[in-house]
Amino acid sequence: xxxxxxxxxxxxxxxxxxxxxxxxxxxxxxxxxxxxxxxxxxxxxxxxxxxxxxxxxxxxxxxxxxxxxxxxxxxxxxxxxxxxxxxxx
Amino acid sequence: xxxxxxxxxxxxxxxxxxxxxxxxxxxxxxxxxxxxxxxxxxxxxxxxxxxxxxxxxxxxxxxxxxxxxxxxxxxxxxxxxxxxxxxxxxxxxxxxxxxxxxxxxxxxxxxxxxxxxxxxxxxxxxxxxxxxxxxxxxxxxxxxxxxxxxxxxxxxxxxxxxxxxxxxxxxxxxxxxxxxxxxxxxxxxxxxxxxxxxxxxxxxxxxxxxxxxxxxxxxxxxxxxxxxxxxxxxxxxxxxxxxxxxxxxxxxxxxxxxxxxxxxxxxxxxxxxxxxxxxxxxxxxxxxxxxxxxxxxxxxxxxxxxxxxxxxxxxxxxxxxxxxxxxxxxxxxxxxxxxxxxxxxxxxxxxxxxxxxxxxxxxxxxxxxxxxxxxxxxxxxxxxxxxxxxxxxxxxxxxxxxxxxxxxxxxxxxxxxxxxxxxxxxxxxxxxxxxx
Numbered sequence: 001x002x003x004x005x006x007x008x009x010x011x012x013x014x015x016x017x018x019x020x021x022x023x024x025x026x027x028x029x030x031x032x033x034x035x036x037x038x039x040x041x042x043x044x045x046x047x048x049x050x051x052x053x054x055x056x057x058x059x060x061x062x063x064x065x066x067x068x069x070x071x072x073x074x075x076x077x078x079x080x081x082x083x084x085x086x087x088x089x
Numbered sequence: 090x091x092x093x094x095x096x097x098x099x100x101x102x103x104x105x106x107x108x109x110x111x112x113x114x115x116x117x118x119x120x121x122x123x124x125x126x127x128x129x130x131x132x133x134x135x136x137x138x139x140x141x142x143x144x145x146x147x148x149x150x151x152x153x154x155x156x157x158x159x160x161x162x163x164x165x166x167x168x169x170x171x172x173x174x175x176x177x178x179x180x181x182x183x184x185x186x187x188x189x190x191x192x193x194x195x196x197x198x199x200x201x202x203x204x205x206x207x208x209x210x211x212x213x214x215x216x217x218x219x220x221x222x223x224x225x226x227x228x229x230x231x232x233x234x235x236x237x238x239x240x241x242x243x244x245x246x247x248x249x250x251x252x253x254x255x256x257x258x259x260x261x262x263x264x265x266x267x268x269x270x271x272x273x274x275x276x277x278x279x280x281x282x283x284x285x286x287x288x289x290x291x292x293x294x295x296x297x298x299x300x301x302x303x304x305x306x307x308x309x310x311x312x313x314x315x316x317x318x319x320x321x322x323x324x325x326x327x328x329x330x331x332x333x334x335x336x337x338x339x340x341x342x343x344x345x346x347x348x349x350x351x352x353x354x355x356x357x358x359x360x361x362x363x364x365x366x367x368x369x370x371x372x373x374x375x376x377x378x379x380x381x382x383x384x385x386x387x388x389x390x391x392x393x394x395x396x397x398x399x400x401x402x403x404x405x406x407x408x409x410x411x412x413x414x415x416x417x418x419x420x421x422x423x424x425x426x427x428x429x430x431x432x433x434x435x436x437x438x439x440x441x442x443x444x445x446x447x448x449x450x451x452x453x454x455x456x457x458x459x460x461x462x463x464x465x466x467x468x469x470x471x472x473x474x475x476x477x478x479x480x481x482x483x484x485x486x487x488x489x490x491x492x493x494x495x496x497x498x499x500x501x502x503x504x505x506x507x508x509x510x511x512x513x514x515x516x517x518x519x520x521x522x523x524x525x
Contacts, residue, residue: 042117048131069129072120 025055032083035062038076043069051079061087101143101167109158112137118152119145143169197230200259207265210248215263218245219254227416230256238263278346278504281314281497283307287355290493297349307355313497316349317504346504353497356468359460361488363452365445368482369438374431377401383426385410390426401432445484446474453488465494 004022011021019026019039028036041054046069051062067081107115116139119126124145130138139160141149146162153160175182202224204212219225222241224233235254242252242265251266281297289305297314301307320342381395407429413421440448450472461467469491474484 042121043113046113046116046129046131046137068131069116069126071125071127072116072129073125074121074123 023056025053025060027060027086029083029086032064033080034070035079035083035086036076037079040075040077043072043077048081053077059089061085061089063087097140097142098167101165101169102140103143103146103162103166104138104140104164105146105149105160106132106136106138106163107153107158107160108136109153109156110135111156112158114156115152115158115160118156119149122148122152124148124152138163143167196259198259199224199226199228199230199233199256199261202226202261202263204263204265207249207267209267210246210265214246215242215265218242219263221245224254224261230259233261275499275501276348277501278316279348279499279501280312280316281349281351281353282500283309283311283313283353283355283496284498285309285357285496287357287496289313290354290356291352293352295350295352296347297351299351301353307496312500313353314349314351316347316502318345318347320344349499351497352495354493355496357465357492357494357496359457359488359490359492361453361455361457361460361490362485363449363454363456363488364483364485365440365448365452366483367440367442367445369440370436372403372433372435374405375434376432378429378431381428381430383428385424385426387422395428399430401430403433403435404430405433406430442484446486449474449484449486450488453486454490457488457490461490461492462494465492467492 007022008018010016011018018024023039025040026038028038030036037053037055037060039055040060041056044052044054044059046052046067048067049063049065051067051069053060053062062079062083063085064081064083067079067083070078070080072078109115112135116126116129116137119141124141126139126141128138128140132138149160202216202219204215207215218241219238222234222238224238233256235256238254239252242249242254242263246265248268248270249265250268253262253264255262255264280300286306286308289301289303289307291303292299292301292313294314297316298318300312300315307313379395379399379401382393383390383395384393385391409427409429411425411427413423453472454470457470467490471489473487473489475487477485
């Protein structure tokens with residue numbers, strides 16, 4: 001964790017966006033209809049109620065109803081449906 | 090998004106159902122290898138439905154083996170599949186090509202010729218001139234030379250000042266503009282004669298000699314303004330006679346002949362008769378109507394639009410039949426029959442006397458209105474009910490209308506053949522013998 005803290009400070013010092021420096025996912029939400037997740041590490045689980053997406057250090061869980069994966073690209077996932085919650089684990 | 094879908098349609102894509110322990114693995118691997126997947130939906134515990142481009146199906150097999158999943162193609166969409174299906178049905182493809190070819194071929198002929206703008210020159214004349222240059226019904230369009238037809242129309246029909254020939258699809262429109270020739274003024278001697286009987290109200294002479302004056306009654310055919318202008322009056326005898334007058338007197342002065350012109354207005358009376366029954370029965374339209382379109386092939390009729398049964402009790406039928414134009418002596422046994430059914434109903438109307446009188450009066454006035462010429466001004470009207478001895482269920486009304494109108498009309502004559510009394514008759518007698 002110290003290493004990460006270091007990196008964060010460095011990025012703040014050099015004014016480099018965190019997601020680039022720390023390899024963090026960038027999540028864009030369109031209300032509760034769509035979620036774009038950039039910089040992911042693959043899907044771990046997918047059901048209409050839950051989508052778990054692997055990210056650097058952990059996973060991201062989207063819960064909702066009637067979820068579908070609109071498209072999957074090597075570094076981007078688009079989830080569509082009625083999104084209720086997004087949780088980092 | 091639309092472009093994306095269009096692209097997918099052109100390239101072609103398949104919907105596959107992935108089955109296996111962990112379809113997510115399959116999807117992950119495909120995604121990391123750069124295979125584009127979209128519209129991923131879970132179908133059940135162990136299956137997913139995925140859309141994928143046609144070109145990516147082959148590498149997917151490898152991935153499926155690696156992730157121990159299986160997939161089955163459930164739906165094929167896109168142009169390549171459409172093309173394949175068409176290639177299997179050669180007759181259909183051939184028919185489509187034939188159809189397009191036929192459409193193109195048939196649309197390259199002139200099927201109708203339309204003439205507009207002519208009022209004096211007959212359409213048949215224009216068409217015959219056009220066919221002389223080669224513009225006929227059924228000719229191929231590529232042989233039509235529009236400027237040549239225009240030139241021919243202008244040279245062969247002198248009353249046409251401009252002609253335009255355009256091709257609009259399979260229709261050729263001939264547009265002409267006719268010359269407006271100045272009206273030739275008739276200068277031959279003529280009288281103005283009465284066309285109907287009346288009481289002269291005013292006489293306005295432009296040229297000629299007034300034969301009637303205000304307040305005269307005239308009969309049809311009577312000369313109102315004479316085209317014979319008598320010589321100016323002789324100087325009175327008590328005036329100091331000049332040496333020339335003596336010689337002039339011996340030579341009778343000749344009257345001059347002119348083309349009489351002027352306005353003669355007279356009061357003219359008209360009578361009209363109208364009647365209205367107290368009890369009226371008859372049939373009238375209810376306003377409801379139904380149109381039925383049938384195609385008739387030989388004796389069989391096929392209803393294209395409209396109901397099978399006519400829902401009216403009483404109705405009138407209007408039938409119009411459209412036939413394809415015959416070619417040579419071949420005619421197609423197909424025709425389009427458009428029938429219009431209009432519902433009628435019986436009615437019985439009871440009027441009271443006042444209303445019937447009003448209606449009869451209206452009809453009587455309408456009957457008069459038909460006799461009145463244009464420009465007539467109604468001065469006075471009077472309605473009289475005609476009463477017959479025994480009472481009847483009919484009201485009869487006579488209308489008497491007085492109008493002020495022009496009654497003069499031109500009446501040519503040949504000088505010298507005039508009855509003598511017309512020359513010598515003093516204007517106040519006003520009752521010239523009619524010259525008809």
